Amino acid sequence: MPKSEQPQRKAHSKGEGKSLSDYLDLIRDDPAEFRTVSRTVNPLNFDVTAVLKHLDLNKEYPTVQFDNPLNMHGEPSIFPIVTNLWATRERCAEAIGLPRSKAGGELGALFANHVAKKREPVIVSNDRAPVHANVLQGKQADMWMLPVVRHYEMDLGGVILMGLIGHAPGEDFYNCTFVKTFPETGQRGGLTIHSAHMSRMTRLWKNRGERFPVINVLGHHPAFWLGTLNSTPWGDNEYATAGAFMGEPVRLTPSVTWGKDFLVPADAEIIIEGEIGPGERMVVDPFGEISGQYQPQQFAPVMEVTAITYRNGALYQDIFSGHREHMLMASVPREGSIFNHVQERLGNVVAVHLPYSGCARFTAYISIKKTGEGQAKQAAIQAFAHVPNLHVVVIVDEDIDVFNEEDVLWAVNTYVDPDRDIDLIKNVRPPSDPRGIGSSRVIFDATRPTHVPFPTRLRVPPDALARVKLDEWLDKAVKGKK
């Protein structure tokens, strides 16, 4: 169907839930935050990621909407692509209703507080669910109709990103995790699942010899995703967590395939309904991952598509994997979770940052109010205990800005005595990936030593800084003046 034949999206009507488009309305008039590409792009030929990479190299991080992409058949797709949505901390803050000024150290903690506030979803009938405006089943339910993006040169092919939602057999709580779907054909694709809860659900269904019903949700309001990205205990209904982040209950509707036995988000853009066969596997990957390296080729479970539904004027959401958007999606909630965990136990944490240089996942910079030796290592051990895939923890004093990497590395260079302040914890768990450090963990105590006389950091007196206003004291710059 040519795009001109796709029913147009109506303006947000009363009673509908928040959607991706509602969020884009907040940013679409600001070129620093939102850009469009009108020309025809072939997402399988790296046109999309080439645009994003250029922007990244320019240190520009707008959300980008590609209005005229080709689908996997090489035909004009009816769905525009929206990508790079979470590439700045400010947009992550804004998405959950916080001011942009709260995008620094407090953002993680505010995220963590949201997790505790559940908001139970509400159920609406199919005719009140925008995502059921268009329902495709059988051969018509074709993943190749989507403008699937191939991201990197060694990727096996186009990969559908975004969230997979499922529930355990006999349970009514839903879990959401980000997966990669490799559409081998329109009706069949390999799914790589990395989260503990979704892997457990896959195992439970497989052990019963039953097909595991899942949905791939391709596009929703960013608060929906940021809510489901938090790591919650087994048994938590992540639709309720997402509701807390949305500031309103998530509206659910019975699925096309399983009816009331599987509820799907009514205000999503596009949903693929499918089933994972017990024990069936296919070869997928490589894929350019969060670590900035390729996930090696591997076996993955197979999903068979049962239906595709989409709203009128639906947008296809993608993620610029291995870049800021991908990193922030997980690091912001995790910063808050580490902050809360260490703070509850030690009470001396000032800020936590998972820097881009550590893929926003493997390294934590933590500042503390230090009152005695040993406290830095205690904080680091608590952080490792809470987040098993952290590899490196650097602890600094409260006067070091953990969001300023130059500041953190200054502390490492001036305060760390390698013999005394670097601890290697060996064999924490079996090497699980080829990223170098593997099974070991490293602590850097980059706090100023207090047990021996030690120089202090230089500073211009704060009262002098407060007294001298730069714009009043500097002569007006005149070009060409000697």
Next chain:
Amino acid sequence: MRVFWSTCPKCLKAFVVEWELRHAGVKLICPFCGNRHLPDESAELDERQGG
């Protein structure tokens, strides 16, 4: 996680593979040209263990 590199016998480009697939009896898929080949049919294999 142990990995190896397989060089595609058709296009001679190399890609990275999990060790689980080395002797699984399934064909690898070249991400560059789509060719399917068994690991032993690779134009080149890098399966060094280091150490």
